[in-house]
Amino acid sequence: MTRITSRRDFLKQTSAFTAGLAFSSWAGSALATTAVNQPLFDISLAQWSLHRALRGGKLDNLDFAKVTKEEFGIEAVEYVNQFFKDKANDEKYLAEMNKRAAAVGVKNVLIMIDGEGALGDPDAKKRTLAIENHHKWVTAAKTLGCHSIRVNARSNGSFEEQQKLAADGLRRLTEFAMQYGINVLVENHGGLSSNGAWLAGVMKMVNLPECGTLPDFGNFVLDRKTGEEYDRYKGVKELMPYAKAVSAKTHDFNKDGNEINTDYMKMMQIVLDAGYHGYVGIEYEGKKLDEYAGIKASKKLLLKVREELTPEETADPCCSQENYYVPRRGLFRRGLFRR
Known part of the structure; x- marks a missing residue:
């Protein structure tokens, strides 16, 4: 199970992924290890x-x-x-x-x-x-x-x-x-x-x-x-x-x-x-x-x-309607989201 702990870690860990790859495998782990609305x-x-x-x-x-x-x-x-x-x-x-x-x-x-x-x-x-x-x-x-x-x-x-x-x-x-x-x-x-x-x-x-x-x-x-x-x-x-x-x-x-x-x-x-x-x-x-x-x-x-x-809650950029804790800035950098 992959644990996403930071935006920088996310950028490193997703370097081998393509824009269309589903995030479900690691998103469940992020949800399990990140407390909602807690610093x-x-x-x-x-x-x-x-x-x-x-x-x-x-x-x-x-x-x-x-x-x-x-x-x-x-x-x-x-x-x-x-x-x-x-x-x-x-x-x-x-x-x-x-x-x-x-x-x-x-x-x-x-x-x-x-x-x-x-x-x-x-x-x-x-x-x-x-x-x-x-x-x-x-x-x-x-x-x-x-x-x-x-x-x-x-x-x-x-x-x-x-x-x-x-x-x-x-x-x-x-x-x-x-x-x-x-x-x-x-x-x-x-x-x-x-x-x-x-x-x-x-x-x-x-x-x-x-x-x-x-x-x-x-x-x-x-x-x-x-x-x-x-x-x-x-x-x-x-x-x-x-x-x-x-x-x-x-x-x-x-x-x-x-x-x-x-x-x-x-x-x-x-x-x-x-x-x-x-x-x-x-x-x-x-x-x-x-x-x-x-x-x-x-x-x-x-x-x-x-x-x-801090991981942030964002929508899955690929296909699912579920919300995942994704380091959003990393996605911006990779061009998956626009501001």
């Missing part, structure tokens, strides 16, 4: 995209949800603990965050956690302390209605030693988080965590469905001193089987609105091929555009890619 993925906004405004006092954490909705038309947010570092146990503050998000119809998706210690620390006491430091963010995530916290898998030692240490810390933290219905997600965030094979191996060692990954399209620098990088497409493909969130990293765009470092069509096809249809979080880190313009450019790109990869 291939949703878009959220990572708070780090506005880190300069937040750090500069131009934006308050409590107003992040409102700005996300009113400025960008995005209805889901990913918080960063750095911007309300001392509020994890402040029930009144967290309630206010919930109130303001609800007032504008914004969903709290997850909290990204930094600065709470290395979950793979070789020192057993320090590793335990790091695990315990994350506990308050698990409960904060529960209060905010998030599905996950994002953590780091930092460690020291050999390839195998770091895997074992990180797996130990993650497993213990995940077992705690499970009590609250919260997932623990690891982002590729430098060092060995930016090695897709290494992090996928850690996930296999933890072996808990509540412990997953948050693949970031741009965080594949293995060594900041040498600039050595892991292949980002290979890395995302290795991490997607465990993904419960995705970070769409952007820096700069060309005149056509495409990200200059990442082929978003190729990358999002990898994401979709893994069966992922959840939130894709914009994380703009560029400097040529200001933060607001960069976020808007990132959203525009994701919408363009989503539209391009």
